[in-house]
Amino acid sequence: MSSSLPIGVFDSGIGGLTVLKALIRRLPGEDFLYLGDTARLPYGTKTAATVERYAQQAVYALVRRGVKAVVVACNTASAAALPALVAGNPGLPIIGVIEPGAAAAVAATRTGQIGVIATEGTVRGGAYQREIQRRLPRAQVTAVPATLFVALAEEGWTEGEVALAAARRYLEPLFSNGATAPDVLVLGCTHFPPLTGAIQAVAGSAVRIVDSAHTTAEVLADLLVDARLTSAEADGVCQFLVTDGEERFARVGPAFLGRAISAGEIERVNL
Amino acid sequence: MSSSLPIGVFDSGIGGLTVLKALIRRLPGEDFLYLGDTARLPYGTKTAATVERYAQQAVYALVRRGVKAVVVACNTASAAALPALVAGNPGLPIIGVIEPGAAAAVAATRTGQIGVIATEGTVRGGAYQREIQRRLPRAQVTAVPATLFVALAEEGWTEGEVALAAARRYLEPLFSNGATAPDVLVLGCTHFPPLTGAIQAVAGSAVRIVDSAHTTAEVLADLLVDARLTSAEADGVCQFLVTDGEERFARVGPAFLGRAISAGEIERVNL
Numbered sequence: 316m317s318s319s320l321p322i323g324v325f326d327s328g329i330g331g332l333t334v335l336k337a338l339i340r341r342l343p344g345e346d347f348l349y350l351g352d353t354a355r356l357p358y359g360t361k362t363a364a365t366v367e368r369y370a371q372q373a374v375y376a377l378v379r380r381g382v383k384a385v386v387v388a389c390n391t392a393s394a395a396a397l398p399a400l401v402a403g404n405p406g407l408p409i410i411g412v413i414e415p416g417a418a419a420a421v422a423a424t425r426t427g428q429i430g431v432i433a434t435e436g437t438v439r440g441g442a443y444q445r446e447i448q449r450r451l452p453r454a455q456v457t458a459v460p461a462t463l464f465v466a467l468a469e470e471g472w473t474e475g476e477v478a479l480a481a482a483r484r485y486l487e488p489l490f491s492n493g494a495t496a497p498d499v500l501v502l503g504c505t506h507f508p509p510l511t512g513a514i515q516a517v518a519g520s521a522v523r524i525v526d527s528a529h530t531t532a533e534v535l536a537d538l539l540v541d542a543r544l545t546s547a548e549a550d551g552v553c554q555f556l557v558t559d560g561e562e563r564f565a566r567v568g569p570a571f572l573g574r575a576i577s578a579g580e581i582e583r584v585n586l
Numbered sequence: 587m588s589s590s591l592p593i594g595v596f597d598s599g600i601g602g603l604t605v606l607k608a609l610i611r612r613l614p615g616e617d618f619l620y621l622g623d624t625a626r627l628p629y630g631t632k633t634a635a636t637v638e639r640y641a642q643q644a645v646y647a648l649v650r651r652g653v654k655a656v657v658v659a660c661n662t663a664s665a666a667a668l669p670a671l672v673a674g675n676p677g678l679p680i681i682g683v684i685e686p687g688a689a690a691a692v693a694a695t696r697t698g699q700i701g702v703i704a705t706e707g708t709v710r711g712g713a714y715q716r717e718i719q720r721r722l723p724r725a726q727v728t729a730v731p732a733t734l735f736v737a738l739a740e741e742g743w744t745e746g747e748v749a750l751a752a753a754r755r756y757l758e759p760l761f762s763n764g765a766t767a768p769d770v771l772v773l774g775c776t777h778f779p780p781l782t783g784a785i786q787a788v789a790g791s792a793v794r795i796v797d798s799a800h801t802t803a804e805v806l807a808d809l810l811v812d813a814r815l816t817s818a819e820a821d822g823v824c825q826f827l828v829t830d831g832e833e834r835f836a837r838v839g840p841a842f843l844g845r846a847i848s849a850g851e852i853e854r855v856n857l
Contacts, residue, residue, distance in 0.1 A: 354636055355626055360740075365625055365830045435834075463748070466737030469631075476751040477734070484748055559636045563706075 316383050316406070318544045321346035321554070322535070323382035325373045328356035329469065329564065330505035331388030332571035334412060335553070337528035338386065341536055345551045350377055352586065354559035357465055359434025359504065363395040366436065370396035371403060372586040376556070383544050384408040386535060390416075390504050390527070391434050394442035408538050413437075415534050416501055416527030417446035423523045424499040427451060430489050431458040432514075433503030434465065443503050457497065461485045461507070468506040471570060478513040486517045502526040509570060555581045587654050587677070589815045592617035592825070593806070594653035596644045599627035600740065600835065601776035602659030603842035605683060606824070608799035609657065612807055616822045621648055623857065625830035628736055630705025630775065634666040637707065641667035642674060643857040647827070654815050655679040657806060661687075661775050661798070662705050665713035679809050684708075686805050687772055687798030688717035694794045695770040698722060701760050702729040703785075704774030705736065714774050728768065732756045732778070739777040742841060749784040757788045773797040780841060826852045 322342075324335050328351045335349055350373055352358075358366050370392045374385055385407060387393045387400065393411030400409050420429050420443075431443045438460045447454050463481050472478055490496045500522050502508055508526050515524055539545045557564050561581045568576045593613075595606050599622045606620055621644050623629075629637050641663045645656055656678060658664045658671065664682030671680050691700050691714075702714045709731045718725050734752050743749055761767045771793050773779055779797050786795055810816045828835050832852045839847045 354632060360834060361625060361830050463734075463737050463741050463743065466734050470734050472734065472755070475755075477748060477755055480747040480751050484743070484746075559632050563631060 316544060318383065318546055320381050320383040321348040323374070323377035323385040324349045324388050325370065325377060325385060325392065326351050326388040326505065327358035327392060328353045329568055329571055330465070332568055333505050333508045334386065334388035334528045334531060336571070336573050337532045338535060339551070339553070341532035342539070343551060344546045344548045346546065346548070347551065347553045348377060348380060348382055348556065349553060350556040351558070351564065353557045353564060357434070358389060358391040359436050359462065359465060361436060363436065363440060366392055366395040367399050369586070370400060374400050374404060374409070376584060376586055378404065378407065384535065384538065386531060387411040388505055391436045394437045394440040408542060410531065410534055410538065412505070412527035412531050413442045414446055415530035416503060416525070417443055417450060419525040419527065419530040420447055420499050420501045421450045421454070423525050424451070424454070426498045427454045428495060428497045429454055429456050430497035430500040431456060431503045432461040432464070432485065432500065432507065433458060435460045435462055437503055443501060455495070457489060458503070459485060459489060464510055465504065465506045468509050469567060471567070473509040474512060478510055479516065482510070482513040482517040486514065490518055497522065499523045499525060553580060556584045557581060558584060558586055587815060589654065589817055591652050591654040592619040594645070594648035594656040595620045595659050596641065596648060596656060596663065597622050597659040597776065598629035598663060599624045600839055600842055601736070603839055604776050604779045605657065605659035605799045605802060607842070607844050608803045609806060610822070610824070612803035613810070614822060615817045615819045617817065617819070618822065618824045619648060619651060619653055619827065620824060621827040622829070622835065624828045624835060628705070629660060629662040630707045630733060630736060632707060634707065634711060637663055637666040638670050640857070641671060645671050645675060645680070647855060647857055649675065649678065655806065655809065657802065658682040659776055662707045665708045665711040679813060681802065681805055681809065683776070683798035683802050684713045685717055686801035687774060687796070688714055688721060690796040690798065690801040691718055691770050691772045692721045692725070694796050695722070695725070697769045698725045699766060699768045700725055700727050701768035701771040702727060702774045703732040703735070703756065703771065703778065704729060706731040706733055708774055714772060726766070728760060729774070730756060730760060735781055736775065736777045739780050740838060742838070744780040744841070745783060749781055750787065753781070753784040753788040757785065761789055768793065770794045770796060824851060827855045828852060829855060829857055
């Protein structure tokens with residue numbers, strides 16, 4: 316494995332760009348090859364078996380291009396497919412976002428009451444609940460599917476009346492009982508960070524909102540050092556592979572990545 | 587072609603059940619074979635080329651099972667793929683929902699000001715605009731993408747604060763100028779009929795809301811008579827094919843179909 320290869324980042328589509336943003340900030344000298352399976356998004360409402368098959372195809376495509384490590388930036392794919400991906404690609408470091416997100420939640424909680432909002436598939440699979448309780452057995456974890464937040468983030472409606480009304484509908488039941496209200500809320504889907512303002516407004520300012528992006532970047536940085544795979548470059552570059560809709564990716568992506576994406580950086584691929 | 591064969595109904599997923607409901611009501615003696623491409627929904631944000639390819643695979647699967655006609659119940663697929671589907675299946679009657687929807691709009695308007703709400707893909711393709719103006723050249727058509735309505739309908743949030751806030755955000759610009767406000771609003775996506783209450787509340791009671799379902803059923807009924815393909819049965823049956831998530835289909839589908847769907851009626855297929 317060569318340290319000059321890029322790091323592969325795989326997501327169901329666009330939301331994983333919030334993770335890529337954190338990876339670039341932490342590892343500015345690395346090159347990244349981002350693959351968004353935009354033709355088949357969303358993964359959050361699909362069965363685990365289908366998500367696992369799609370994830371295997373995506374990682375295979377990254378491996379053929381040449382990558383020195385893979386970050387599964389999609390929570391749903393991390394929950395459904397990480398063990399199979401690791402087993403199927405011996406020698407290739409592969410990390411997901413669930414374990415780093417669970418670690419961040421455990422580090423942040425005081426009361427042990429932890430809320431998780433995620434897609435239907437992630438909640439149903441129970442991976443956050445398991446990973447949090449493995450680290451903190453006394454934790455009380457309440458996981459709530461918040462499917463509509465994905466569509467709100469993709470529509471760019473991250474502020475205003477609709478986002479607030481949706482946040483109230485999802486979160487008020489979780490926070491209405493003071494005795495069991497979480498003191499930490501995990502954003503268990505990469506689409507949710509742009510909605511942090513609306514979520515915080517409903518949860519209350521005392522609630523700590525954590526997501527996987529920054530912790531995942533720390534885990535990746537440690538892993539590259541341990542495996543002697545850090546890049547010697549000063550400025551890394553990004554390339555984006557998508558399975559459909561290059562124009563839409565360039566238009567919607569910047570709200571998640573925090574910078575413009577040029578047409579020349581995007582390439583269409585079939586999985 | 588045997589008149590005893592079922593009628594194939596193809597949709598990107600669940601929304602087409604609103605069309606199937608109208609078909610069953612108009613043609614209660616017919617058998618229906620419904621195929622929902624739930625693994626790859628939504629189609630509305632995909633490119634036309636990808637939607638065309640998926641639609642060809644779906645119709646091929648229906649043809650292999652044996653159907654006497656096909657209704658493309660998905661607006662996005664009708665707009666992107668109908669000519670290719672008709673050309674690729676000579677001798678098989680295939681109809682979409684765009685032409686019937688456009689005919690219904692033209693029949694209902696007095697002022698010629700017609701609004702269309704649909705998915706991004708349907709609006710971008712311009713099929714409603716073309717079909718309406720072909721029938722009524724003086725028509726002024728304003729088409730607005732209303733992507734979030736798909737997620738709202740799938741979440742079952744068809745009433746209440748979130749649906750109303752979203753309807754206001756999409757529709758108030760359309761209806762704010764009395765001189766150019768539509769007198770007819772076309773629901774150009776099969777996911778939208780369950781949201782009619784919220785849409786009507788924002789558009790105002792004077793606006794006529796039309797969808798393709800009933801007109802499509804009339805077109806299909808005429809076509810079966812012309813082709814001597816009407817069934818001689820009294821009570822038809824339905825079978826449902828899905829590409830993923832049988833459990834979710836059985837849970838979310840009834841809100842669109844208006845009746846329960848049993849596990850025994852659903853079969854998983856790969857396209």
